């Protein structure tokens with residue numbers, strides 16, 4: 001079972017439709033589900049203590065949804081950057097060892113320290129920073145690509 005826990009609701013119709021498309025494609029390879037947890041309003045947040053509080057509240061909502069057995073992959077700008085073949089190998093290994101792989105995308109201010117500590121693997125997609133909603137689509141495409149590579153399908157060249 002592969003799960004995505006994302007902070008914030010995707011209200012963007014174009015990104016929703018891309019997400020749906022990749023989830024449909026993924027359903028050929030795995031059980032996939034998505035949970036959205038509430039984000040905190042942060043438009044007027046600027047002081048460091050306020051930023052930390054927002055991250056902690058959002059992070060705790062994710063932690064509440066996790067069980068001890070979950071293998072947690074945090075999408076993280078300070079994580080490890082790997083190519084798609086290496087990701088495909090990782091995915092295969094994680095699937096063999098764990099019944100639940102949970103990908104977590106933080107909110108617009110980033111992950112809390114506790115969330116970072118809970119992560120079993122921290123994955124950076126690129127040196128570029130994406131919005132948390134864009135990250136969902138890019139991540140889903142990479143997971144789909146990983147399955148296509150692992151199944152010897154003609155998608156990744």
Ligand SMILES: C[S@@+](CC[C@H](N)C(=O)[O-])C[C@H]1O[C@@H](n2cnc3c(N)ncnc32)[C@H](O)[C@@H]1O
Pocket residue numbers: 074075076077104105106107108109110111123124125126127128129130131132135
């Ligand atoms: C707008 S970014 C947050 C930026 C924040 N300053 C930080 O350091 O995390 C929102 C979230 O999307 C995900 N994200 C954005 N770009 C990413 C990338 N290149 N690789 C992995 N995750 C990314 C991460 O979960 C990130 O915390």
